[in-house]
């Protein structure tokens with residue numbers, strides 16, 4: 001699908017990002033690839049994540065001639081983006097910079113929280129970018145590895161999930177941040193439970209919303225964009241298309257049909 005935007009994630013979670021992209025860019029065509037055979041990325045090494053990300057990017061460029069790539073996975077964005085930006089000619093948009101751009105534009109921003117997978121937090125990608133963009137900011141980062149599995153289980157609003165959120169976010173209890181970056185694809189689905197814990201004062205920054213805004217700007221500034229409403233979304237996975245369609249609608253907010261298997265190796 002020439003002239004389309006490639007979007008990839010370790011699995012289902014990136015559908016929260018695709019949902020925002022499709023909402024903001026109703027005329028664009030999207031090809032989404034979920035690496036369901038190798039999910040989760042959250043606990044894997046940087047070397048492995050860079051290799052996986054490049055295999056997927058190469059595949060999407062080779063088979064679909066994409067004009068832009070969105071790395072919808074926060075872990076892959078944190079670990080592989082600098083390498084990918086060096087290698088590919090097409091623009092590569094990750095999740096870190098758009099969230100930091102939003103944080104930097106806030107009026108109150110002296111105290112920012114970041115939550116994500118182990119790999120995202122260990123990389124300190126958000127922290128470094130925040131410190132570079134916002135002067136004298138205090139950044140507190142917490143990894144919440146169990147949350148993604150709870151969301152995939154459909155446990156988004158029950159006592160167990162609320163207790164896990166309370167435990168992970170306990171460092172913020174006595175001093176809630178001005179903004180909390182939801183640095184993982186799965187966390188937008190938990191916004192209600194996170195909001196209940198953190199209170200009304202903290203701004204929740206959603207990677208999908210921020211990335212969609214950045215892609216929108218990029219398309220208007222640098223590329224021709226389709227005028228007529230002709231949105232088309234194609235779904236590819238590396239394993240189990242049936243599960244992707246069934247669980248994916250929880251993330252995407254509507255039915256997912258026609259999921260196909262992709263073989264990354266030539």
Ligand code: DGL
Pocket residue numbers: 009010011013014039040041042043072073074075076116117120148183184185186
């Ligand atoms: N997509 C991942 C992220 O945003 C979460 C799931 C995983 O660990 O693969 O970091």
